[in-house]
Amino acid sequence: MWVCGARTPAQLRRRLFPAFRRRRSAAAAFSASAEPSRVRALVYGHHGDPAKVVELKNLELAAVGGSDVHVKMLAAPVNPSDINMIQGNYGLLPKLPAVGGNEGVGQVVAVGSSVTRVKPGDWVIPANAGLESSSLRSSATCCVTLANSAGTWRTEAVFSEEALISVPSDIPLQSAATLGVNPCTAYRMLMDFEQLRPGDSVIQNASNSGVGQAVIQIAAALGLRTINVVRDRPDIQKLTDRLKNLGAHHVVTEEELRKHEMKNFFKDVPQPQLALNCVGGKSSTELLRHLAPGGTMVTYGGMAKQPVIASVSLLIFKDLKLRGFWLSQWKKDHSPDQFKELILTLCDLIHRGQLTAPACSEVPLQDYQRALEASMQPFVSSKQILTM
Secondary structure (H helix, E strand, O other): OOOOOEOOHHHHHHHHHHOOOOOOOOOOOOOOOOOEEEHHHEEEOOOOHHHEEEEEEEEEEEOOOOOEEEEEEEEOOOOOHHHHHHOOOOOOOOOOOOEOOOOOOHHHHHHHOOOOOOOOEEEEEEEOOOOEOOEEEEEEOOOOOOOOOOOOOOOOOEEEEEHEEOOOOOOOHHHHHHOOOOHHHHHHHHHHHOOOOOOOOOEEEEOOOOHHHHHHHHHOOOEEEEEEEEEEOHHHHHHHHHHHHHHOOOOEEHHHHHHHHHHHHHHHHHHHHHHHHEEEEHHHHHHHHOOOOOOEEEEEEOOOOOOOOOOOOHHHOOOOEEEEEEEEHHHOOOOHHHHHHHHHHHHHHHHHOOOOOEEEEEHHHHHHHHHHHHHHHOOOOEEEEOOO
């Protein structure tokens, strides 16, 4: 669809960004190893409380075959979807036992004889959630096999070439580690549901989330205005300043959004044609109430664990549309090349300083429990990044 004069990600990149040269670090001379090596990984054998069911284990890594790529993981975030997977209440669940994590960045160490698209020294990210790797065996028990184990929370892995996408190694590590989920979700929701043009407004809740921060920055690069709804908190001014530094035009609390005075607010600000909902419940109802006639609300999460309630009058008299978005489904409906093009578009934004990683706290892999517990706390303003 057409947004801001661009019909495809490639056209958008040509319009917004000049060509750039991708600098890559000099690759050391590696060769495929025939011997298995030992790695550390965060493994869970059954669903439950992540802080209780996840364990740091020593595993044996399979030798590199013809189409395999040996990757040393550098950093991997803890996302809400990772937590939901471990709890067992997500739409995509790996076979157990499994290694946690669906996102991250690693560096290629060695490649098999038939690999052509990546080389030693390259930075790579997973092409899909639930990526497949060669079998892992727990060296402690020697009888637990993690066949085709998904997960990025480990020191090393052997992946198939098709499971990886190369990214420039000159972007910040935290940006690379958090590139494949939240910014992709933000970009597609801004592009795929409404024909937005410069000056149009977008309203969203969960504005402090990883997706929310990416929406703010990508929308600003497209010339769109964002109305960002957050929960009230003791440090609300600090949060407001931080979001505005990212490019947010307006930041309001849930309580302020419910006030009658918001009618005066929309006399000066165009009513949004697009709403992005990650909360549900009353918060989503308020987003709908402020949408322009014929507008669309896209739901991509349900933090409140409450249903989306839309009044009959809003549907009839404003003709509002309710849609959903799941990046995994988008990938199923589009080719791998289209996803790679999306990643390159986002890398262009990063190179231009128009897209940065969310506020992050780096945590060593061995301190994983601290990272898991912090990720499940309310009002978390910092994404936990496991470093290897």
